[in-house]
Amino acid sequence: METQSKKLLFLISFLSFTLSFAQTKISGKVTYRNKGISEVNVTLKDTYDGATTDANGNFSFETSEKGNKVLTFTHPKYIDVEKPITIENQEVSINAELKEQINEIDAVVVSAGSIEASDKKRATALLTPIDIYTTAGADGQISSALTYLPGVQKVGETEGLFIRGGTGTESKIFMDGSLINNYFSSSVPGIAGRDRFNTSLFKGNVFSSGGYSALYGQALSGALMLESVDLPEQSSYDFGISPIFLSGGFQRLSDSKNSSFGATLGYSNLKLMQEVFNFNTNFSDAPQGLNADFNFRIKIKSGGFFKYYGMYDSNRMGVTVESLEPGNDFSLVNLKGKNTYHNLSFKQKFGKYLLNTSASYSYNTSDLKFSTQNNEIETGNTKVLNDANYINFKAVLERKINKISALRGGFELNSTSEKLNFNDFVEKHYKDLISAAFVETDLGFSNQLSAKIGVRAENSSYLKKSNIAPRVALAYRFAKDWTTSFAYGLFYQNPESKYINGPANLGFQQSQHYIFQVQRATDGRSLRFEAFYKKYDDLLKVKNLPFTDGQNQYIQTADNNGGYGYAKGLELFWRDKKTFENIDYWISYSFLDSKRDFINYPFNLKPNFASEHTISAVAKRFIPKWKTGVNFSYTYAKGRPYYDIAAKDVNGESMYYIRNEGRLKDYNALNFSINYLPNLGKKDAKAFTVLVLSVSNILGTKNVYGYNFSMDGSRNSAVVPPVNTFIFVGAFISFGVDKTQDAINNNL
Incomplete structure (x- = not known):
């Protein structure tokens, strides 16, 4: 009995234990x-x-x-x-x-009208510094490389970014948030100035062909925002040598790796190449230039970061052309230009806030002398001397709302002081202080929907007027890898100061942008389609102002803001780095329909700087085994219109009319370059060398940029490139750092 009780007790315990694990x-x-x-x-x-x-x-x-x-x-x-x-x-x-996890990686980004290229955006970057250096025909210049993107016109006779039917002065360039005045070197009529700034100075850029952020202003067409490099990885020394220039520089990194300083010095002279090539331009004084710069970077203990960059640049040239006027054999132009630029920026986080401040100062002088020559005797001298000082200051405070939403605001001051002496008969001193305040917010509603909303207000002390410019952009991801964006904005810009030679009741020029974009971005491939419409109002109109020297000569001076116009078009961009091994290529197409009545146009005309159809193609093949890159680029642009606009007296009023007009021949240029990374010295030596051979317009196409006309309009001469085909050979050497593998990786 006792045994059965024990068995029963064991069975009950076992069942209880088993049930506890049911x-x-x-x-x-x-x-x-x-x-x-x-x-x-x-x-x-x-x-x-x-x-x-x-x-x-x-x-x-x-x-x-x-x-x-x-x-x-x-x-x-x-x-x-x-x-x-x-x-x-x-x-x-x-x-x-569940609720969606909003994060920076998956969130859709507003991109209508803008292209970003930086380390952060390497997967979809369109123009990184290595792209600019290896694009055949770009000559290592940022502005030239941008002409291979949709929306930027190829205008060879003058400097500037001509964006979507806008003039070169309607786009602005910024460095670390601060405006760069006189980004291009001084130039003479018919020969474009070059970039003053070295491409290697910048680690990334955002190029906006319309609808840009409220943080930037005074540009009717577009903006290029450049971000300078940070601390170098290690100290280095750099040298460059070619038949047209010599350069040398260094970067010194402190032992603590919290600060650095560096400097470069360069000299260029085209005289040797003028002896080798058959130049279209007769340089009586071959173009030459001297440039020097100094920089430092300091990271402080609290996490703040100082950047300074200062540069000095001088250039000179002389040009002699056959005179179009009877009684004169030649016309001569001589140029002496000097420029200095200084930029100091500071970035610091304070808890949830980020402060960005920047200040810049620029001084530029351009001394132009026009004269005629008859029997080797100079006559009819005309002098134009321009001295200008510019100061810019900007402060931006930003607070993150969540991972993809933020609120930022700030203010900007832009001071201009320009002195002009025209032939000792016209003197002016133009001064203006543009004060601006802005606020902008990034709103991430979800990983599929985001918006950027901002407003900018400006006041001009010269115009004694103010404006308010609202801007809004939306982006929506409607399928995997596919996004669509829309942007609208109102943009204001002061009339060009070079036309302001006396009292005039002037106001801001303005434009409205409407941009629609569809984009597909995957690893190694990018497809963009963009449609835009721009409406111009209150554009500057000029009138003839007679000299007081009794020679029956005139200069153009600001009259009113009665001008207007429009620009509309379609753009397509395709880039592919994945389909073909070690081959990177892109194709862009732009259609532009534009008309405007401004400056001295007698009525609404197609601008002489706007081409209806532009096609560009770039292809790069890197051969890792040979450490060699082979690059091609091609540009076609339908011939632009040209006008010979003259003035006549009607009832005591000076009226403009078209005396001669036509259309230029279509523009074509095929360019080639090759870059080789040789092994110099010991295998483990910290050195990096690039040998470059570049040939622009290898087919020798005789392109024409426009025509100059005589005083009576009966004779003309073509405006052409200084040389049809140009060959550049150079070597760039760095000691202290081996960038060979980085260069290879960036090309793959």
Whole structure:
């Protein structure tokens, strides 16, 4: 009996122990906006029990746990959710509704009208510094490389970014947030100035062909925002040598790696190449220039970062052309130009706030002398001397709202002081202070929808007027890798100061931008389609102002803001770095329909700087085994219109009319370059060398940029490039750092 009792007691204990480990089923469904989500990890907290949802969001698993527990739901694209449950002996059914996890990687970015190229955007970057250096025909210049993107016109006779039917002065360039005045070197009529700034100075850029941020102003067409490099990885010395220039520089990194300083010096002279090539331009004084710069970078203990860059640049040249006027054999132009630029910026985080400040100063002088020559005797001298000082200051305070939303605001001051002496008969001193305040917010509603909304207000002390410019942009991801963006903005700009030679009732010029974009971006490929419409109002109109020297000569001077116009078009861009091994290529197409009545146009005309159709193609083939890159580029632009606009007296009023007009021949240019990375010195030596051979317009196409006309309009001469085909050979050497592998990786 006692034995049976023991057996019964053991059986009861065993059953109780077994029941304590009985499995309880837990099931349910996980949804987002009433749709099931797959691949969600459902776990009983602090246990190994759980499951993963199926394609419909359903899950089911069994557990032996009892009592009050917590069920967790996790997925990389959604916010984690925890739900309390009580497990007894009956089945538990529980559902969960997740919310999207908003993050910088998955969030759609507003991109209508803009192209960003930087380390942060390397997957979709369109023009990194290595792109600019290796684009055949760009000559290592940022502004030249941008002409291979849609929306930028190829205008060879004058400097500037001609964007979507806008003049070269309607686009502005910024460095670390601060305006760069006189980005291009001084020039003579018919020969464009070059970039003053070295491409290697910048680590990234944002190029906007319209609808740009409220942080920037005084540009009717577009803006280029450049970001300078940070601390170097290590100290180095650099040298460059070619038949047209010599350069040398260094960067010194401190032992603590929290600061650096550096400098460069360069000299260029085209005289040797003038002897070798058959130049179209007769340089009586070959173009030559001297440039020097100094920089420092300091990272302070609190995390703040100072950057300084200062440069000095001088250039000179003389040009002699056959005179179009009877009684004179030649016309001569001589130029002497000097420029200095200084930029200091500071960035610092204060808790949830980020402060960006920048200040710049620029001084520029241009001394032009026009004369005629008859029997080797100079006559009819005309002098134009321009001295200008510019000061810019900007402060921006930003606060992050969440991972993809932010609010920023600030102010900007832009001071201009220009002195002009025209032949000792016209003297002026133009002064203006433009004060601006702005506020802007990035709103991330979800990973599929975002917006950028801003407003900018400006006041001009010269015009004694103010403006308010609202700007808004939206972006929506409608499918994987596919996004669409829309941007609208109002933009203001002062009339060009070179036309302001006396009192005039002037106001701001303005333009309205409407931009629609569809983009597909995947790893190694990018496709962009963009349509735009720009409306111009209050454009500057000029009139003839007679000299007081009795020679019946005139200069153009500002009259009113009665001008207007429009520009509309379609653009396509395709870049592919993936389809063909070690080959990177892109194709861009722009259609532009533009008309405007401004400056001295007698009525609404197609601008003489706007081509209806532009096609560009760039191809780069890097051969790792040979450490060699082979690059081609091609540009076609439909011939631009040209006008000979003259003035006549009508009832005591000077009226403009078209005396001669026509269309230029279509522009064509095929360019080639090759860059080789040789191994010099010991195998493990810290040195980097690039040998470059570049040939522009290898087919020797005789392009024409426009025509000059005589005083009476009966004779003309073509404006052509200084040389049809140009060959450049150079070597660039760095000591102290081996960038060979980086260069190879960037080309792949």
